[in-house]
Amino acid sequence: MSSTPPGAAAPAPPPSTVACTINGRPHTFPRGTLIVDAVRQVGHPIPYYCYHPKLAPVGACRVCMVQVEGPPVAARGPIVTTGCTTPVFEGLKIETMSEPAKLARRQVLQFLLINHPLDCPVCDKGGECDLQDFTLGYGPGVSEFAEPKVLRRKAADLGPFLVLDQERCIMCQRCVRYESEVLGEQNLVLKERGDRTVIDTGQGEPYAGYFSGNNTELCPVGALTSRTYRFKARPWDVRPVASVCQGCSLGCNVTAQTRAGRIVRLMLRDNPAVDGGWLCDRGRYGFGHSASPDRLTAPLVRRDGRLVPASWDEAMAAAAGGLRRAGGAAVLGGARLTDEEAVLLAELTRVALRTNDVDWRVGRQRFAAPEAVGARGAAIADLDGADLVVLADTCLVEEAPVLEIRLRRAASRRTAVLDVGPVRNFRIGRSTRVPCPPDGLAAALASLGPKVAAAARPVVIWNGRGSEDVAEAVRALGAPVLVPGEWSNARGAEKAGLVPDALPGYHALDDAAPVEAAWGASVPRHPGRDARAILEAAAAGSIGGLYLVGANPLRTFPDGGLAAAALDKVPFLVVQDLFMTEAAAAADVVLPATGPLEKAGHVTNLAGNRQTLAAVAAGPGGARSDGDIFHALAAACGVALTGRAPEVATEPVRRVLTPGGGPPAGPGGGALRLLLRTRLYAGGGTTAFDPNLAPLREDAVLRLHPRDAAAAGLEDGGAAYVKGGGSTLTAAVRVDPDVDAGHAELPAHGFGPTRLGAWVDVQPAPAEALPGRAAAIAAVSAR
Amino acid sequence: MTALPAEEARAIVARYPSPRSAILPLLWLGQRTAGHVTPEAVQDVAELLDLRVSEVESVLSFYTMFRRRPPARCRLEVCRSLACAMKGAEEIVEHVREATGVEPGGQSEDGQFSIAYVECVAACDHAPAYIFNERMGGPLTREAALALIRGEGVGRP
Numbered sequence A: 001m002s003s004t005p006p007g008a009a010a011p012a013p014p015p016s017t018v019a020c021t022i023n024g025r026p027h028t029f030p031r032g033t034l035i036v037d038a039v040r041q042v043g044h045p046i047p048y049y050c051y052h053p054k055l056a057p058v059g060a061c062r063v064c065m066v067q068v069e070g071p072p073v074a075a076r077g078p079i080v081t082t083g084c085t086t087p088v089f090e091g092l093k094i095e096t097m098s099e100p101a102k103l104a105r106r107q108v109l110q111f112l113l114i115n116h117p118l119d120c121p122v123c124d125k126g127g128e129c130d131l132q133d134f135t136l137g138y139g140p141g142v143s144e145f146a147e148p149k150v151l152r153r154k155a156a157d158l159g160p161f162l163v164l165d166q167e168r169c170i171m172c173q174r175c176v177r178y179e180s181e182v183l184g185e186q187n188l189v190l191k192e193r194g195d196r197t198v199i200d201t202g203q204g205e206p207y208a209g210y211f212s213g214n215n216t217e218l219c220p221v222g223a224l225t226s227r228t229y230r231f232k233a234r235p236w237d238v239r240p241v242a243s244v245c246q247g248c249s250l251g252c253n254v255t256a257q258t259r260a261g262r263i264v265r266l267m268l269r270d271n272p273a274v275d276g277g278w279l280c281d282r283g284r285y286g287f288g289h290s291a292s293p294d295r296l297t298a299p300l301v302r303r304d305g306r307l308v309p310a311s312w313d314e315a316m317a318a319a320a321g322g323l324r325r326a327g328g329a330a331v332l333g334g335a336r337l338t339d340e341e342a343v344l345l346a347e348l349t350r351v352a353l354r355t356n357d358v359d360w361r362v363g364r365q366r367f368a369a370p371e372a373v374g375a376r377g378a379a380i381a382d383l384d385g386a387d388l389v390v391l392a393d394t395c396l397v398e399e400a401p402v403l404e405i406r407l408r409r410a411a412s413r414r415t416a417v418l419d420v421g422p423v424r425n426f427r428i429g430r431s432t433r434v435p436c437p438p439d440g441l442a443a444a445l446a447s448l449g450p451k452v453a454a455a456a457r458p459v460v461i462w463n464g465r466g467s468e469d470v471a472e473a474v475r476a477l478g479a480p481v482l483v484p485g486e487w488s489n490a491r492g493a494e495k496a497g498l499v500p501d502a503l504p505g506y507h508a509l510d511d512a513a514p515v516e517a518a519w520g521a522s523v524p525r526h527p528g529r530d531a532r533a534i535l536e537a538a539a540a541g542s543i544g545g546l547y548l549v550g551a552n553p554l555r556t557f558p559d560g561g562l563a564a565a566a567l568d569k570v571p572f573l574v575v576q577d578l579f580m581t582e583a584a585a586a587a588d589v590v591l592p593a594t595g596p597l598e599k600a601g602h603v604t605n606l607a608g609n610r611q612t613l614a615a616v617a618a619g620p621g622g623a624r625s626d627g628d629i630f631h632a633l634a635a636a637c638g639v640a641l642t643g644r645a646p647e648v649a650t651e652p653v654r655r656v657l658t659p660g661g662g663p664p665a666g667p668g669g670g671a672l673r674l675l676l677r678t679r680l681y682a683g684g685g686t687t688a689f690d691p692n693l694a695p696l697r698e699d700a701v702l703r704l705h706p707r708d709a710a711a712a713g714l715e716d717g718g719a720a721y722v723k724g725g726g727s728t729l730t731a732a733v734r735v736d737p738d739v740d741a742g743h744a745e746l747p748a749h750g751f752g753p754t755r756l757g758a759w760v761d762v763q764p765a766p767a768e769a770l771p772g773r774a775a776a777i778a779a780v781s782a783r
Numbered sequence B: 001m002t003a004l005p006a007e008e009a010r011a012i013v014a015r016y017p018s019p020r021s022a023i024l025p026l027l028w029l030g031q032r033t034a035g036h037v038t039p040e041a042v043q044d045v046a047e048l049l050d051l052r053v054s055e056v057e058s059v060l061s062f063y064t065m066f067r068r069r070p071p072a073r074c075r076l077e078v079c080r081s082l083a084c085a086m087k088g089a090e091e092i093v094e095h096v097r098e099a100t101g102v103e104p105g106g107q108s109e110d111g112q113f114s115i116a117y118v119e120c121v122a123a124c125d126h127a128p129a130y131i132f133n134e135r136m137g138g139p140l141t142r143e144a145a146l147a148l149i150r151g152e153g154v155g156r157p
């Protein structure tokens, strides 16, 4: 035993566990364990409504009554109290099923039901409702309440995703507390008082946040429900399948529920290391594209200038022939594949098409894994304990929304957030802005060196945009890095070698032996061209065929003029996608693929967590998985793919970030600097075609500072012409003080913004001028 | 800020160590200014105190003393907390309803009067207590209630 040094007689710390009895049997729990958790752990659960493990206890519903006796209430004999606000104490005797406890719960349940409409037969919660279950288990069979019930709003419209039934609400306030404790947003609040209290939005406006759907899983009754699930299924009718959201590169874990082969809803599947048990609305509700009537259902081949349906054999023969004509083929895309499919595409490219001209980076992200540029990777959970987080021009709520919830929580405790860039990225919660122009990111990051060096556990979040100077600045900060991706599986694509300057497994081009061993075939050694060089070559007519795999450079490539010229000039274009995108409309062969909810495999998220994707739904009949298509295309080229993933290099090749091809430096003229930034509800992938997300689509939304708006005569909610680079775009106007003056922000994946050049002018437009999607497609497909 | 007198509003905010404490006084200011609390006033309060509009609405709706629409000329508010209820408050309001057809919480079409229930006004010794045009009184009778809403009691609580 060690002796206590003189003068430092610290009091012995209280033991970290306490012993108590539950229904007569002794148990030990960590100090501070709430009775409601303790009794559940040992198999004597009690009902609870307001309590939720992810929210602070409030003791609002009173249904978790238990009988306790002993310290610190020994003098009072046995008393009945709420199990969700009382921790276990040493020597406490807890009885969950004593007569006083049962009576208290029965009375509370009866009380909770006095104004409840009892419309279970038409309630979406029926079958998984805590009010049904606990009333059956612990409540009275019959109510003594004979007065008329208070009537409230039923099926109230709370915006695109939520439906509220105020009569079913039991005022547990889980939703209200989630809104303020977890989100810091207060989109839902209590209104009125007493028996007239209701849940509502502030002034009756639609729910405005990005995380509304979590309320439907927190609500223990049928008060807050999902519009997309309304009257769709009963819980005993559905087949649950565990999978992973591919709405962004975070990869939140989900349970997809299908009925008769159709997805009826996605629910959270708590993974503390990734999602912390939350989903964003884009992920939760963005499954509508799977069963969309607009899906491509058969291969299309261009004949006499028109795309006409063809058999898979015809389409494969046409694609293989076209891609091997003089000038060679190049491949763009692949960051939405599974890891296995990405390896197949890498093998198809190297072995069958004999080229290193392949690049998943058809947008602005330059790399996916921090290790690829010599930085250290961070784990998602590192955010929880970080004392300093640097947001390098990265907006989590738009780029990896559920990660934002984690950062907000960290920032509400002890984490300082430095928000670097020309737009406020972190809008809710404490942060310090470090404004800089879009090309000043490297310098701004460098200026933070001392602060990061002084921090004990810093984390840098950088979405990988910009070039080597920014990478150098990030490396110099020396902190671990998280890289939210522009596409869901950018990291898997990079690791599979869908880049021109490295082979699969991060092998250097001259270290091809392990790759050739895996595939049993030789691979080309000369460096390939990156996306910009490929598009330039295509525009110059020096590439024979272009293969776009789930990629639409017309929307995503920063220099839209170059992308348009490339797709216009390339002699042969193959597009593999789920929908008739602008690029597909210009193709010679269109190959219909299955989507992320329709195929099995693995995906790698932004922090390198490898997760399992399941085929939840079948997808349209004529579509095939990307992997099947790669096999078939290779076969049409006379090559059998192995699909074997080469081992990862022990020393990953250090890649140098070439500039990603931002918009061409504007020929002056424009007064505002154009910012192309990722927006959650803008894009040409599944978002553009998802009926569930349609109400929130914002492909053409211009955000600018009030001063610039006033100078241009623009009003919030109005329409504007945005002009630059000889091109004009019509956009809806949002006046937003969080965009620094002198900038005009447009969604990076909208249709049109990338053609405008670096500097733009804005002026008022009539409301009727706002573009329709059909017009946009028509304009492009007329080639 | 458009719905609150700016100088007065800022002076109120300055009175409190935590801005949030100024919600109620600012809402009163809004009610004094426009006769009732307008949605614009709520937005001003939120902006001034850096709160969400929803939080201010939540506080506002809790208190029955705030009006959400232009006031009637004669405003009778009858307490129905325990003591007043036992002394017949609800019978009096029911009598007014039968005589005029105006429901509690409602207002006569010509804007002459409104009648509403309120929670305890801290005058249980005068039960059934009431507030008429912001002044407390009691005990209320059926006849007095009708006289008040006809305007016969204006200025004479």
Ligand code: SF4
Residues within 6 Å of the ligand: A168, A169, A170, A171, A172, A173, A174, A175, A176, A199, A218, A219, A220, A221, A223, A224
């Ligand atoms: S709406 Fe649901 S979660 Fe919110 S207070 Fe009512 S019962 Fe609770």
Ligand code: SF4
Residues within 6 Å of the ligand: A245, A246, A247, A248, A249, A250, A251, A252, A275, A278, A279, A280, A281, A282, A283, A284, A400, A401, A402, A403
């Ligand atoms: S944060 Fe990303 S992965 Fe998670 S639910 Fe939202 S879209 Fe899906």
Ligand code: FES
Residues within 6 Å of the ligand: A047, A048, A049, A050, A051, A058, A059, A060, A061, A062, A063, A064, A082, A083, A084, A085
């Ligand atoms: S669960 Fe304990 S009071 Fe609601």
